[in-house]
Amino acid sequence: MQRLKAWAEPLVDSADSALAKALDAAERYREMQMHTTTATGSAPRSGDHAPGLPEETVREPLMDVIYERGGSASGRDVYPALRERMKHYMTPGDFDRISSGDDRWRRTVKSAREDLVQEGYLRNDSPRGVWALSDAGVALVESRRVSSAGSFVDHLLAFPDVGEDSDFDQPRSGPRPVDL
Numbered sequence: 397m398q399r400l401k402a403w404a405e406p407l408v409d410s411a412d413s414a415l416a417k418a419l420d421a422a423e424r425y426r427e428m429q430m431h432t433t434t435a436t437g438s439a440p441r442s443g444d445h446a447p448g449l450p451e452e453t454v455r456e457p458l459m460d461v462i463y464e465r466g467g468s469a470s471g472r473d474v475y476p477a478l479r480e481r482m483k484h485y486m487t488p489g490d491f492d493r494i495s496s497g498d499d500r501w502r503r504t505v506k507s508a509r510e511d512l513v514q515e516g517y518l519r520n521d522s523p524r525g526v527w528a529l530s531d532a533g534v535a536l537v538e539s540r541r542v543s544s545a546g547s548f549v550d551h552l553l554a555f556p557d558v559g560e561d562s563d564f565d566q567p568r569s570g571p572r573p574v575d576l
Contacts, residue, residue, distance in 0.1 A: 402484065421485050449482065449490050449501050454508040456540070457481045459517065459529065463537040468519075468528035478505060 404414035461477045462469050479486075482501070490501040498506075509527060512518040517533035529537065 405481075417484070449486060449504045451504055451508045451511070453485055454478070454482065454505055455512065458505060458508055459512070459533055459537050462518075462527055462529050463534065467534060468522060468526055470525050471527060472525070474527055475502065475505070 401414070404411075404417075409417070458474070458478060461474055461481065465473060465477075479501070486501060490499065490504075492500050494500055494503055496503065509518060512533070513520045516530055517536060519528040519530045519533075522528040
C-alpha cells in the first residue's frame, strides 16, 4: 500500500487512480524500451533508459500545475512543481542535456506548451514568460476534476452505513448464523 501511495496525489487520487498511474508509467516505460529496441536494432543494456518523457504524459499535469496557481504562472514557477509531480514518470535519460542546453524533459514541456497553445488550451497572448490557461483550458481541467471527484464520491457511497441509523444496529430478521 505504501508503494501505491507514492503514485497518488493526496486528496485527489483513489487507490484505483493511483494504480492506474503506476500501470500507465510501466506501460510507457515498456513502450520506450521497445521504441529503443526498434530504433537501434538491439535491446537497451541494463541501466540504459530510452530517453524522453512522452509529451502526452506532460500535458495534463502541466495544465493542472498552471490551474493550481490561479490559471497562470511563470515558467520559473511551473518547472519545479511539474518536476515534482512527474518524478515517478522520469528516467535518467530525461535529465540528459540536449543541444539547446535544456534538460530533455524541459524540452518536452516546452513542446507540450506550444501544442497546448496551438490547440487553444493555453493563451497565446499572455506576457512573455507567463503561461496562462485559456477559457477552454480552464474548462478542460475543471471537467476532469469534477469527473474524478464524482468517482471518489461513488467510491465513498459504496461503503456500508455506519451511523446511529445504520442497518447494522437493527435487529436481524430471518435465520441466525450457526456457530461452527
